[in-house]
Amino acid sequence: MNREGILIVISGFSGAGKGTLMKRLVEEYDGYALSISATTRKPRPGEKDGREYFFLSREQFEQKIADSALIEYAQYCDNYYGTPREYVEKELSEGHDVILEIEIQGALKIREQYPDALLLFVSTPSAKELRRRLSGRGTETQEVIDQRLRRAAQEAEGMEEYDYIVINDDLETCVRELHEIIHAAHFTPGRNKAFIEKMRKELEEN
Amino acid sequence: MNREGILIVISGFSGAGKGTLMKRLVEEYDGYALSISATTRKPRPGEKDGREYFFLSREQFEQKIADSALIEYAQYCDNYYGTPREYVEKELSEGHDVILEIEIQGALKIREQYPDALLLFVSTPSAKELRRRLSGRGTETQEVIDQRLRRAAQEAEGMEEYDYIVINDDLETCVRELHEIIHAAHFTPGRNKAFIEKMRKELEEN
Numbered sequence: 538m539n540r541e542g543i544l545i546v547i548s549g550f551s552g553a554g555k556g557t558l559m560k561r562l563v564e565e566y567d568g569y570a571l572s573i574s575a576t577t578r579k580p581r582p583g584e585k586d587g588r589e590y591f592f593l594s595r596e597q598f599e600q601k602i603a604d605s606a607l608i609e610y611a612q613y614c615d616n617y618y619g620t621p622r623e624y625v626e627k628e629l630s631e632g633h634d635v636i637l638e639i640e641i642q643g644a645l646k647i648r649e650q651y652p653d654a655l656l657l658f659v660s661t662p663s664a665k666e667l668r669r670r671l672s673g674r675g676t677e678t679q680e681v682i683d684q685r686l687r688r689a690a691q692e693a694e695g696m697e698e699y700d701y702i703v704i705n706d707d708l709e710t711c712v713r714e715l716h717e718i719i720h721a722a723h724f725t726p727g728r729n730k731a732f733i734e735k736m737r738k739e740l741e742e743n
Numbered sequence: 744m745n746r747e748g749i750l751i752v753i754s755g756f757s758g759a760g761k762g763t764l765m766k767r768l769v770e771e772y773d774g775y776a777l778s779i780s781a782t783t784r785k786p787r788p789g790e791k792d793g794r795e796y797f798f799l800s801r802e803q804f805e806q807k808i809a810d811s812a813l814i815e816y817a818q819y820c821d822n823y824y825g826t827p828r829e830y831v832e833k834e835l836s837e838g839h840d841v842i843l844e845i846e847i848q849g850a851l852k853i854r855e856q857y858p859d860a861l862l863l864f865v866s867t868p869s870a871k872e873l874r875r876r877l878s879g880r881g882t883e884t885q886e887v888i889d890q891r892l893r894r895a896a897q898e899a900e901g902m903e904e905y906d907y908i909v910i911n912d913d914l915e916t917c918v919r920e921l922h923e924i925i926h927a928a929h930f931t932p933g934r935n936k937a938f939i940e941k942m943r944k945e946l947e948e949n
Contacts, residue, residue: 664945690946696939701930714930721927724907724920733902739870740896
Protein backbone atom coordinates (compact mmCIF):
# COMPACT_ATOMS: atom_id res chain seq x y z
CA MET A 538 0.00 0.00 0.00
CA ASN A 539 1.28 3.40 -0.96
CA ARG A 540 2.12 4.94 2.37
CA GLU A 541 1.59 8.68 2.84
CA GLY A 542 2.76 10.27 6.06
CA ILE A 543 0.12 11.32 8.58
CA LEU A 544 0.34 14.48 10.65
CA ILE A 545 -0.33 13.45 14.24
CA VAL A 546 -1.28 15.98 16.87
CA ILE A 547 -0.96 14.91 20.49
CA SER A 548 -2.69 16.91 23.19
CA GLY A 549 -3.60 16.02 26.72
CA PHE A 550 -3.48 16.96 30.35
CA SER A 551 -0.20 18.26 31.68
CA GLY A 552 1.07 15.28 33.68
CA ALA A 553 -0.57 12.63 31.47
CA GLY A 554 2.81 11.65 30.09
CA LYS A 555 2.68 12.96 26.51
CA GLY A 556 6.41 13.61 26.30
CA THR A 557 7.40 10.13 27.47
CA LEU A 558 4.83 8.48 25.20
CA MET A 559 6.12 10.35 22.13
CA LYS A 560 9.71 9.49 22.99
CA ARG A 561 8.87 5.79 23.38
CA LEU A 562 6.81 5.73 20.20
CA VAL A 563 9.74 7.04 18.17
CA GLU A 564 12.19 4.69 19.91
CA GLU A 565 10.08 1.54 19.53
CA TYR A 566 8.64 1.93 16.05
CA ASP A 567 9.95 2.99 12.66
CA GLY A 568 8.44 5.63 10.43
CA TYR A 569 7.90 8.42 12.96
CA ALA A 570 9.39 11.90 13.05
CA LEU A 571 8.99 14.32 15.94
CA SER A 572 8.25 17.86 14.88
CA ILE A 573 10.60 20.42 16.38
CA SER A 574 9.08 23.72 17.45
CA ALA A 575 10.56 27.14 16.93
CA THR A 576 10.68 29.51 19.91
CA THR A 577 11.96 32.90 20.94
CA ARG A 578 12.70 31.82 24.48
CA LYS A 579 16.36 31.48 25.40
CA PRO A 580 17.92 27.98 25.39
CA ARG A 581 18.19 26.38 28.83
CA PRO A 582 21.46 24.70 29.81
CA GLY A 583 21.85 21.50 27.78
CA GLU A 584 19.33 22.46 25.11
CA LYS A 585 20.61 22.42 21.55
CA ASP A 586 19.33 24.42 18.59
CA GLY A 587 17.52 22.08 16.19
CA ARG A 588 17.12 19.35 18.80
CA GLU A 589 14.80 20.60 21.58
CA TYR A 590 13.79 23.71 19.64
CA PHE A 591 14.80 25.94 16.82
CA PHE A 592 15.87 29.02 18.80
CA LEU A 593 15.01 32.21 16.96
CA SER A 594 15.16 35.92 17.68
CA ARG A 595 11.88 37.78 17.92
CA GLU A 596 12.63 39.35 14.56
CA GLN A 597 13.34 36.01 12.89
CA PHE A 598 10.16 34.54 14.36
CA GLU A 599 8.00 37.43 13.16
CA GLN A 600 9.53 37.08 9.70
CA LYS A 601 8.45 33.43 9.70
CA ILE A 602 4.92 34.47 10.66
CA ALA A 603 4.93 37.00 7.81
CA ASP A 604 6.17 34.32 5.39
CA SER A 605 3.47 31.80 6.48
CA ALA A 606 6.38 29.54 7.34
CA LEU A 607 4.66 28.35 10.54
CA ILE A 608 1.69 25.97 10.59
CA GLU A 609 0.57 27.51 13.87
CA TYR A 610 2.07 29.68 16.58
CA ALA A 611 1.13 31.12 19.93
CA GLN A 612 2.58 33.32 22.65
CA TYR A 613 3.18 32.19 26.23
CA CYS A 614 4.88 34.32 28.88
CA ASP A 615 6.08 36.85 26.29
CA ASN A 616 7.68 34.18 24.12
CA TYR A 617 6.57 32.85 20.75
CA TYR A 618 6.25 29.13 20.09
CA GLY A 619 5.37 27.72 16.66
CA THR A 620 5.61 24.81 14.25
CA PRO A 621 7.82 25.29 11.20
CA ARG A 622 6.00 24.13 8.09
CA GLU A 623 9.03 23.11 6.06
CA TYR A 624 10.22 20.29 8.33
CA VAL A 625 6.70 18.87 8.74
CA GLU A 626 5.99 18.84 5.01
CA LYS A 627 9.37 17.36 4.13
CA GLU A 628 8.85 14.48 6.57
CA LEU A 629 5.26 13.86 5.44
CA SER A 630 6.32 13.76 1.79
CA GLU A 631 8.93 11.14 2.71
CA GLY A 632 6.15 8.98 4.16
CA HIS A 633 6.93 9.60 7.81
CA ASP A 634 4.20 10.12 10.39
CA VAL A 635 5.04 13.45 11.98
CA ILE A 636 4.14 13.93 15.64
CA LEU A 637 3.39 17.35 17.12
CA GLU A 638 2.63 18.05 20.75
CA ILE A 639 0.31 20.99 21.12
CA GLU A 640 -2.71 22.23 23.07
CA ILE A 641 -6.25 22.27 21.72
CA GLN A 642 -6.34 25.70 20.03
CA GLY A 643 -3.22 24.81 18.06
CA ALA A 644 -4.61 21.35 17.30
CA LEU A 645 -7.76 22.82 15.80
CA LYS A 646 -5.74 25.32 13.74
CA ILE A 647 -3.72 22.42 12.37
CA ARG A 648 -6.85 20.49 11.42
CA GLU A 649 -8.08 23.51 9.41
CA GLN A 650 -4.93 23.39 7.29
CA TYR A 651 -4.45 19.61 7.32
CA PRO A 652 -7.94 18.07 7.43
CA ASP A 653 -6.36 14.60 7.37
CA ALA A 654 -4.36 15.25 10.55
CA LEU A 655 -5.00 12.73 13.31
CA LEU A 656 -5.82 14.38 16.66
CA LEU A 657 -5.04 12.27 19.72
CA PHE A 658 -5.80 13.16 23.32
CA VAL A 659 -3.88 11.60 26.21
CA SER A 660 -5.59 11.29 29.57
CA THR A 661 -4.78 9.67 32.88
CA PRO A 662 -7.27 7.04 34.08
CA SER A 663 -8.61 9.48 36.71
CA ALA A 664 -8.23 13.00 38.07
CA LYS A 665 -6.79 11.52 41.25
CA GLU A 666 -4.03 9.86 39.26
CA LEU A 667 -3.35 13.12 37.42
CA ARG A 668 -2.90 14.92 40.77
CA ARG A 669 -0.68 12.10 42.00
CA ARG A 670 1.59 12.37 38.95
CA LEU A 671 1.79 16.15 39.12
CA SER A 672 2.66 15.94 42.81
CA GLY A 673 5.08 13.07 42.22
CA ARG A 674 7.29 15.21 40.02
CA GLY A 675 8.27 16.96 43.22
CA THR A 676 9.23 20.06 41.26
CA GLU A 677 5.95 21.96 41.44
CA THR A 678 4.40 23.92 44.26
CA GLN A 679 0.86 23.11 45.41
CA GLU A 680 -0.27 26.31 43.72
CA VAL A 681 1.15 25.22 40.35
CA ILE A 682 -0.43 21.77 40.73
CA ASP A 683 -3.85 23.28 41.47
CA GLN A 684 -3.44 25.59 38.52
CA ARG A 685 -2.64 22.65 36.21
CA LEU A 686 -5.67 20.74 37.46
CA ARG A 687 -7.89 23.76 36.78
CA ARG A 688 -6.37 23.96 33.32
CA ALA A 689 -7.04 20.22 32.86
CA ALA A 690 -10.72 20.81 33.69
CA GLN A 691 -10.83 23.38 30.85
CA GLU A 692 -8.97 21.08 28.46
CA ALA A 693 -11.41 18.25 29.20
CA GLU A 694 -14.13 20.35 27.57
CA GLY A 695 -12.46 19.81 24.20
CA MET A 696 -12.00 16.04 24.35
CA GLU A 697 -14.73 15.33 21.75
CA GLU A 698 -12.81 17.38 19.18
CA TYR A 699 -10.17 14.66 19.05
CA ASP A 700 -10.25 11.58 16.86
CA TYR A 701 -9.08 9.29 19.64
CA ILE A 702 -8.75 9.37 23.42
CA VAL A 703 -5.99 7.21 24.89
CA ILE A 704 -5.58 6.52 28.56
CA ASN A 705 -2.03 6.41 29.82
CA ASP A 706 -2.39 3.91 32.65
CA ASP A 707 0.36 1.43 31.79
CA LEU A 708 3.02 3.16 29.65
CA GLU A 709 3.90 0.19 27.42
CA THR A 710 0.23 -0.57 26.72
CA CYS A 711 -0.43 3.07 25.90
CA VAL A 712 2.55 3.31 23.50
CA ARG A 713 1.32 0.19 21.70
CA GLU A 714 -2.23 1.53 21.52
CA LEU A 715 -1.04 4.86 20.12
CA HIS A 716 0.95 3.03 17.47
CA GLU A 717 -2.02 0.81 16.57
CA ILE A 718 -4.33 3.80 16.26
CA ILE A 719 -1.88 5.59 13.98
CA HIS A 720 -1.16 2.44 11.98
CA ALA A 721 -4.91 1.83 11.53
CA ALA A 722 -5.37 5.37 10.20
CA HIS A 723 -3.23 4.46 7.18
CA PHE A 724 -6.04 2.19 5.96
CA THR A 725 -8.77 4.79 5.42
CA PRO A 726 -9.97 5.19 1.83
CA GLY A 727 -8.94 8.86 1.88
CA ARG A 728 -5.34 7.83 2.47
CA ASN A 729 -5.46 5.11 -0.20
CA LYS A 730 -6.88 6.91 -3.20
CA ALA A 731 -4.06 5.70 -5.44
CA PHE A 732 -4.67 2.07 -4.51
CA ILE A 733 -8.44 2.36 -5.05
CA GLU A 734 -7.89 3.92 -8.47
CA LYS A 735 -5.38 1.23 -9.39
CA MET A 736 -7.80 -1.58 -8.44
CA ARG A 737 -10.65 0.03 -10.39
CA LYS A 738 -8.52 0.45 -13.47
CA GLU A 739 -7.24 -3.13 -13.30
CA LEU A 740 -10.72 -4.55 -12.76
CA GLU A 741 -12.17 -2.60 -15.66
CA GLU A 742 -9.38 -3.75 -17.96
CA ASN A 743 -9.76 -7.31 -16.79
CA MET B 744 -12.00 1.96 29.64
CA ASN B 745 -15.64 0.99 29.50
CA ARG B 746 -15.78 -1.28 26.50
CA GLU B 747 -18.89 -1.24 24.31
CA GLY B 748 -19.17 -3.76 21.50
CA ILE B 749 -18.73 -2.54 17.93
CA LEU B 750 -20.75 -3.80 15.01
CA ILE B 751 -18.26 -4.68 12.28
CA VAL B 752 -19.34 -5.11 8.69
CA ILE B 753 -16.92 -6.87 6.36
CA SER B 754 -17.39 -6.60 2.62
CA GLY B 755 -15.00 -7.19 -0.21
CA PHE B 756 -14.35 -8.91 -3.48
CA SER B 757 -15.40 -12.53 -3.78
CA GLY B 758 -12.07 -14.33 -3.57
CA ALA B 759 -10.37 -11.76 -1.34
CA GLY B 760 -10.51 -14.17 1.60
CA LYS B 761 -13.16 -12.60 3.86
CA GLY B 762 -14.33 -15.92 5.28
CA THR B 763 -10.84 -17.09 6.23
CA LEU B 764 -9.96 -13.70 7.71
CA MET B 765 -13.06 -13.67 9.91
CA LYS B 766 -12.42 -17.22 11.07
CA ARG B 767 -8.81 -16.40 11.99
CA LEU B 768 -9.80 -13.18 13.73
CA VAL B 769 -12.20 -15.05 16.01
CA GLU B 770 -9.69 -17.85 16.62
CA GLU B 771 -6.74 -15.59 17.42
CA TYR B 772 -8.33 -12.83 19.46
CA ASP B 773 -10.86 -12.63 22.27
CA GLY B 774 -13.94 -10.48 22.30
CA TYR B 775 -15.34 -11.24 18.86
CA ALA B 776 -18.64 -12.83 17.89
CA LEU B 777 -19.59 -13.87 14.37
CA SER B 778 -23.11 -12.96 13.39
CA ILE B 779 -25.11 -15.89 12.04
CA SER B 780 -27.45 -15.17 9.14
CA ALA B 781 -30.94 -16.50 8.72
CA THR B 782 -31.86 -18.03 5.35
CA THR B 783 -34.65 -19.82 3.60
CA ARG B 784 -32.32 -21.94 1.51
CA LYS B 785 -32.11 -25.61 2.42
CA PRO B 786 -29.18 -26.80 4.57
CA ARG B 787 -26.35 -28.42 2.60
CA PRO B 788 -24.86 -31.68 3.87
CA GLY B 789 -22.86 -30.98 7.04
CA GLU B 790 -24.50 -27.61 7.75
CA LYS B 791 -26.11 -27.26 11.15
CA ASP B 792 -28.96 -24.96 12.16
CA GLY B 793 -27.60 -22.13 14.36
CA ARG B 794 -24.00 -22.72 13.24
CA GLU B 795 -23.67 -21.91 9.51
CA TYR B 796 -27.15 -20.36 9.32
CA PHE B 797 -30.47 -20.22 11.06
CA PHE B 798 -32.56 -22.22 8.59
CA LEU B 799 -36.08 -20.84 8.35
CA SER B 800 -39.14 -21.51 6.25
CA ARG B 801 -40.27 -18.76 3.92
CA GLU B 802 -43.21 -18.12 6.24
CA GLN B 803 -40.97 -17.84 9.31
CA PHE B 804 -38.61 -15.50 7.46
CA GLU B 805 -41.42 -13.24 6.30
CA GLN B 806 -42.76 -13.11 9.84
CA LYS B 807 -39.32 -11.90 10.99
CA ILE B 808 -39.38 -9.19 8.33
CA ALA B 809 -42.83 -8.12 9.53
CA ASP B 810 -41.59 -8.05 13.15
CA SER B 811 -38.51 -5.93 12.25
CA ALA B 812 -36.50 -8.78 13.70
CA LEU B 813 -33.88 -8.53 10.93
CA ILE B 814 -31.31 -5.73 10.67
CA GLU B 815 -31.20 -6.21 6.93
CA TYR B 816 -32.24 -8.84 4.43
CA ALA B 817 -32.03 -9.51 0.74
CA GLN B 818 -33.08 -12.11 -1.80
CA TYR B 819 -30.67 -14.11 -3.95
CA CYS B 820 -31.74 -16.90 -6.29
CA ASP B 821 -35.23 -17.05 -4.81
CA ASN B 822 -33.94 -17.41 -1.25
CA TYR B 823 -33.99 -14.89 1.56
CA TYR B 824 -30.87 -14.08 3.56
CA GLY B 825 -30.89 -11.75 6.57
CA THR B 826 -29.29 -10.76 9.84
CA PRO B 827 -31.28 -11.48 13.01
CA ARG B 828 -31.28 -8.44 15.25
CA GLU B 829 -31.59 -10.24 18.58
CA TYR B 830 -28.27 -12.09 18.46
CA VAL B 831 -26.35 -9.01 17.28
CA GLU B 832 -27.77 -6.77 20.00
CA LYS B 833 -27.24 -9.35 22.74
CA GLU B 834 -23.58 -9.75 21.79
CA LEU B 835 -23.00 -5.98 21.48
CA SER B 836 -24.56 -5.38 24.90
CA GLU B 837 -22.16 -7.95 26.35
CA GLY B 838 -19.25 -5.93 24.98
CA HIS B 839 -18.40 -8.23 22.08
CA ASP B 840 -17.45 -6.92 18.67
CA VAL B 841 -19.91 -8.55 16.31
CA ILE B 842 -18.72 -9.34 12.79
CA LEU B 843 -21.08 -9.50 9.82
CA GLU B 844 -20.11 -10.41 6.27
CA ILE B 845 -22.32 -8.65 3.78
CA GLU B 846 -22.23 -6.83 0.44
CA ILE B 847 -22.35 -3.08 0.05
CA GLN B 848 -26.11 -2.47 -0.10
CA GLY B 849 -26.55 -4.41 3.15
CA ALA B 850 -23.55 -2.62 4.67
CA LEU B 851 -25.08 0.79 3.96
CA LYS B 852 -28.46 -0.31 5.39
CA ILE B 853 -26.67 -1.38 8.55
CA ARG B 854 -24.92 1.95 8.85
CA GLU B 855 -28.30 3.74 8.68
CA GLN B 856 -29.47 1.83 11.74
CA TYR B 857 -26.12 1.62 13.54
CA PRO B 858 -24.21 4.80 12.66
CA ASP B 859 -21.32 3.61 14.85
CA ALA B 860 -20.87 0.42 12.84
CA LEU B 861 -17.38 -0.02 11.41
CA LEU B 862 -17.37 -0.81 7.69
CA LEU B 863 -14.32 -2.69 6.44
CA PHE B 864 -13.53 -3.60 2.85
CA VAL B 865 -11.19 -6.47 1.98
CA SER B 866 -9.29 -6.34 -1.29
CA THR B 867 -6.58 -8.38 -2.94
CA PRO B 868 -3.37 -6.47 -3.77
CA SER B 869 -4.31 -6.54 -7.48
CA ALA B 870 -6.97 -7.68 -9.94
CA LYS B 871 -4.51 -10.24 -11.28
CA GLU B 872 -4.18 -11.78 -7.82
CA LEU B 873 -7.99 -11.81 -7.48
CA ARG B 874 -8.28 -13.76 -10.74
CA ARG B 875 -5.52 -16.11 -9.62
CA ARG B 876 -7.33 -16.88 -6.35
CA LEU B 877 -10.70 -17.36 -8.03
CA SER B 878 -9.10 -19.72 -10.57
CA GLY B 879 -7.08 -21.44 -7.83
CA ARG B 880 -10.21 -22.63 -6.07
CA GLY B 881 -10.59 -25.01 -9.00
CA THR B 882 -14.32 -25.19 -8.34
CA GLU B 883 -15.52 -22.43 -10.65
CA THR B 884 -15.94 -22.39 -14.40
CA GLN B 885 -14.25 -19.67 -16.42
CA GLU B 886 -17.67 -18.11 -16.91
CA VAL B 887 -18.27 -17.87 -13.16
CA ILE B 888 -14.79 -16.39 -12.63
CA ASP B 889 -15.39 -13.74 -15.28
CA GLN B 890 -18.76 -12.97 -13.73
CA ARG B 891 -17.16 -12.52 -10.28
CA LEU B 892 -14.52 -10.21 -11.73
CA ARG B 893 -17.21 -8.09 -13.38
CA ARG B 894 -19.04 -8.01 -10.06
CA ALA B 895 -15.77 -6.97 -8.36
CA ALA B 896 -15.47 -4.05 -10.79
CA GLN B 897 -18.94 -2.91 -9.65
CA GLU B 898 -18.10 -3.40 -5.97
CA ALA B 899 -14.94 -1.36 -6.36
CA GLU B 900 -17.14 1.66 -7.07
CA GLY B 901 -18.27 1.63 -3.44
CA MET B 902 -14.87 1.38 -1.74
CA GLU B 903 -14.94 4.99 -0.48
CA GLU B 904 -18.11 4.22 1.49
CA TYR B 905 -16.07 2.07 3.85
CA ASP B 906 -14.17 3.25 6.91
CA TYR B 907 -11.11 1.16 6.12
CA ILE B 908 -9.68 -0.76 3.18
CA VAL B 909 -7.50 -3.73 4.07
CA ILE B 910 -5.41 -5.63 1.58
CA ASN B 911 -5.25 -9.36 2.06
CA ASP B 912 -1.79 -10.08 0.73
CA ASP B 913 -0.27 -12.04 3.60
CA LEU B 914 -3.06 -13.64 5.66
CA GLU B 915 -1.44 -13.29 9.10
CA THR B 916 -0.55 -9.64 8.49
CA CYS B 917 -4.07 -8.91 7.32
CA VAL B 918 -5.68 -10.60 10.36
CA ARG B 919 -3.46 -8.53 12.65
CA GLU B 920 -4.26 -5.33 10.77
CA LEU B 921 -8.00 -6.02 10.95
CA HIS B 922 -7.70 -6.56 14.68
CA GLU B 923 -5.68 -3.36 15.13
CA ILE B 924 -8.20 -1.34 13.14
CA ILE B 925 -11.10 -2.68 15.23
CA HIS B 926 -9.16 -2.27 18.48
CA ALA B 927 -8.31 1.33 17.57
CA ALA B 928 -11.98 2.10 16.94
CA HIS B 929 -12.68 1.51 20.63
CA PHE B 930 -10.75 4.71 21.43
CA THR B 931 -12.97 7.24 19.63
CA PRO B 932 -14.63 9.85 21.86
CA GLY B 933 -18.07 8.67 20.68
CA ARG B 934 -17.38 5.25 22.13
CA ASN B 935 -16.00 6.65 25.39
CA LYS B 936 -18.65 9.10 26.46
CA ALA B 937 -18.86 7.60 29.95
CA PHE B 938 -15.12 7.99 30.50
CA ILE B 939 -15.09 11.59 29.25
CA GLU B 940 -17.98 12.48 31.57
CA LYS B 941 -16.25 10.79 34.49
CA MET B 942 -13.01 12.73 33.93
CA ARG B 943 -14.87 16.02 33.62
CA LYS B 944 -16.80 15.43 36.81
CA GLU B 945 -13.68 14.42 38.72
CA LEU B 946 -11.69 17.40 37.46
CA GLU B 947 -14.47 19.84 38.36
CA GLU B 948 -14.74 18.40 41.86
CA ASN B 949 -10.98 18.47 42.29
